[in-house]
Every structure is written in C-alpha cells, then in structure tokens.
Amino acid sequence: MSQGAGIERLIKPGLVNFKGYSARESAEALEGELTVPVEGVIKLDANENPYGCSPKVNRALSAYPELNIYPDAAQTEIKELLAGYTGVGAERIVAGSGSGDLIDLLLRLLVEPGDEVIACVPAFSMFRFSTRMYGGRLVEVPRNQDFSVTVSAVKQAVSQKTKLILLDNPNNPSGNMTPQPKILEIADTGLPLLVDEAYVEFAGETVLPLISRYQNLMVLRTFSKWAGLAGLRVGYGIFPPEIADYLMTIKLPYNVNVAAIVAVRESLSDIDYLMANVRAIVAERERLLTELKKLEFLTPYPSRANFILCSVRDGRAAELHQRLKQRGIMVRYFDTPLLANSIRISVGKPEHTDALIRALRDIEEEMNG
Numbered sequence: 140m141s142q143g144a145g146i147e148r149l150i151k152p153g154l155v156n157f158k159g160y161s162a163r164e165s166a167e168a169l170e171g172e173l174t175v176p177v178e179g180v181i182k183l184d185a186n187e188n189p190y191g192c193s194p195k196v197n198r199a200l201s202a203y204p205e206l207n208i209y210p211d212a213a214q215t216e217i218k219e220l221l222a223g224y225t226g227v228g229a230e231r232i233v234a235g236s237g238s239g240d241l242i243d244l245l246l247r248l249l250v251e252p253g254d255e256v257i258a259c260v261p262a263f264s265m266f267r268f269s270t271r272m273y274g275g276r277l278v279e280v281p282r283n284q285d286f287s288v289t290v291s292a293v294k295q296a297v298s299q300k301t302k303l304i305l306l307d308n309p310n311n312p313s314g315n316m317t318p319q320p321k322i323l324e325i326a327d328t329g330l331p332l333l334v335d336e337a338y339v340e341f342a343g344e345t346v347l348p349l350i351s352r353y354q355n356l357m358v359l360r361t362f363s364k365w366a367g368l369a370g371l372r373v374g375y376g377i378f379p380p381e382i383a384d385y386l387m388t389i390k391l392p393y394n395v396n397v398a399a400i401v402a403v404r405e406s407l408s409d410i411d412y413l414m415a416n417v418r419a420i421v422a423e424r425e426r427l428l429t430e431l432k433k434l435e436f437l438t439p440y441p442s443r444a445n446f447i448l449c450s451v452r453d454g455r456a457a458e459l460h461q462r463l464k465q466r467g468i469m470v471r472y473f474d475t476p477l478l479a480n481s482i483r484i485s486v487g488k489p490e491h492t493d494a495l496i497r498a499l500r501d502i503e504e505e506m507n508g
C-alpha cells in the first residue's frame with residue numbers, strides 16, 4: 140500500500156475527516172506541563188471511582204490461573220451473574236468491553252448510512268461517535284437551560300429515518316435525571332429507546348422494572364463507575380431477548396475478557412463494600428456542591444451522578460482548566476455550542492475536594508487580581 144497523498148481514496152468517504160472520540164488526557168501524557176509529579180495528579184476528569192475496585196477483585200486476579208484460555212464467547216457465567224444482580228432474565232443481557240462497546244454494537248445492528256439517531260444534548264459523546272461510524276446522523280435535541288428534556292421536542296425530531304432514541308439518565312455531563320413519566324412518554328413513540336444508566340448506582344433510580352411493559356425499552360449499565368472497574372472494561376445492556384440474540388450474533392466473539400469476568404464475579408460478591416463507597420461518593424458530591432456554590436466565579440449544577448458540571452463566569456473556563464492542570468488537578472473542559480465555557484468535576488475523596496477547593500480559591504484570587 141503506497142503511503143502519503145492519495146491514501147484517502149482507500150478510506151470510507153464518511154471517515155476521511157472523522158475526528159474520533161475525544162478521550163481525556165492521561166496524566167502520563169501531561170508530564171512536563173505539570174508543576175507536580177505524575178503520581179501526585181488528582182484525576183477528576185473521567186468520572187472514575189476514587190476508591191478503586193473491590194480488594195477481592197485484586198486478589199482473585201493475581202491468583203487467576205488461566206490467562207492462556209479464551210473467555211466463553213456465549214457469556215454464560217457473566218450473564219447469570221448479571222441476571223442475579225439485576226433481577227432480569229439472562230436471555231435479555233449482553234455484556235461488553237465497557238458499556239461503550241454496547242452502544243457501538245447496538246448502533247452497528249440498527250444504523251445504516253442515512254439513518255437518524257436522536258439524542259438529547261449535551262450528552263455522552265460516544266453517541267455521536269458510533270452514529271457517525273455507521274454512517275448515521277445524530278439528530279440533536281437541545282436540552283433546556285437547566286438541562287431538562289422537552290418531550291415534545293424529542294417527538295418533533297422523529298422522522299421516517301429515526302432508528303433509535305438515546306437518553307443518558309443521569310445525563311453526562313449535566314448530572315440531572317429525566318423523570319420517569321417523561322421517559323415513558325418518549326417510549327410511547329414506539330421507537331427503540333436506549334436509556335443509558337451508567338451512573339444508576341449513584342442516582343438510585345432506574346427504568347429497569349418497566350422493560351416487561353415496553354418492548355422498545357433498553358437499558359445500559361457499567362461496572363466502570365460504581366464498581367471501580369473502568370480500566371478493565373466491563374459493561375452490560377438489557378434488551379428485548381430478540382435484540383439480545385442479534386447483538387450476540389454480531390459482537391466480536393471474545394468482547395469480554397477473562398479478567399473482566401473474574402472482576403464481575405468478585406464485585407458482585409462484595410456489593411456491600413462497593414455500595415459503601417458509592418454512598419461515600421454521594422455524600423462527598425453534596426459537600427463538593429456546597430463548597431463550589433461558595434465560589435463567585437462558578438455556577439455548579441446539582442447532580443445525581445458522580446460528577447458536577449459548573450459553568451464558569453466571564454468566559455474563563457479554558458483558563459481555569461489550564462490553571463488547575465498546572466497544579467496537577469485534572470477536570471473536564473467543555474466549550475461547544477451546546478456547552479460553552481464549562482468544566483465537569485468528578486467527585487473524589489474528601490482530601491481531593493479539599494485540594495480542589497483550595498486551588499479554586501487561589502485561582503479565583505489570581506484571576507480577580
């Protein structure tokens with residue numbers, strides 16, 4: 140294959156100028172830009188769990204004897220474990236390499252070039268990534284100023300080409316919930332509706348009990364957040380059994396690795412420990428919100444997830460993001476037409492909140508001075 144000019148001729152036209160998923164910067168990649176050693180970086184940019192995973196996971200993985208053997212492509216054990224955790228039949232469950240894998244898989248199944256997918260934006264950016272990847276168009280229904288969803292606007296966005304409606308609940312990056320009656324009104328359109336509940340353990344509210352009443356309702360979950368397994372990549376979806384069958388047919392054979400299966404088994408045997416961490420994060424979220432509200436240059440939004448979105452007064456979010464980064468505190472920065480001049484802060488441990496608030500107070504003084 141010749142290199143350089145002309146290579147685009149070989150690439151699918153829809154992907155030539157594709158920008159990809161904008162993943163957060165790793166602490167390692169920032170070395171040199173920081174005034175603190177990489178080990179001292181406080182990562183509040185990717186909604187990870189500051190308490191890590193269950194110690195049972197670490198123990199079981201270090202003793203796992205069969206890394207040379209492929210995992211079970213049929214996902215038999217993990218489906219049974221997840222059926223026990225969620226209370227739904229194993230025939231409805233499909234596991235993936237993170238829940239992002241399942242978003243991608245569902246869109247691979249449903250979306251052909253020219254099809255439309257509706258999302259209430261700002262929303263999780265993978266929705267746009269995978270829709271585009273399969274040649275579809277993401278139809279963006281803007282949320283209101285308080286990030287609530289207007290159901291009539293969603294209905295108006297529906298066309299002959301609509302294949303799927305996507306809804307994060309709680310929403311990333313705003314952290315708010317869409318109340319169940321609104322979700323049901325959207326489900327009443329009869330179109331496939333995927334409710335992404337990546338943060339459900341922090342919110343304590345789910346549409347899962349409704350899946351037997353709504354054949355078009357699908358629910359997405361992950362072990363990345365509540366169980367502290369973002370690095371291992373394991374998530375799952377709950378689908379109508381026929382859709383689950385198709386997804387099992389088109390997935391890559393070994394999309395859930397053996398370490399992930401062990402980690403799910405051990406996490407589910409240590410739910411009390413993990414949920415105590417979730418409760419600590421929820422309590423810390425409320426303290427963080429109270430502290431952020433005291434800062435003049437920030438407007439934080441209440442959240443039901445493990446992060447808090449803040450808009451930054453006077454258009455200075457980029458500068459704030461940079462100044463925090465220099466001090467070794469990483470937060471997520473947004474400046475898009477839908478989400479201008481904002482940062483999203485993941486909830487850390489109490490000492491992370493303390494360090495963040497100290498830094499924000501200093502920066503506030505510097506920026507005013």
Ligand SMILES: Cc1ncc(COP(=O)(O)O)c(C=O)c1O
Binds near residue numbers: 186374
């Ligand atoms: C709303 C939402 N869905 C899905 C994911 C993907 O999580 P994972 O692929 O780690 O399971 C995220 C990650 O931040 C998210 O915010």
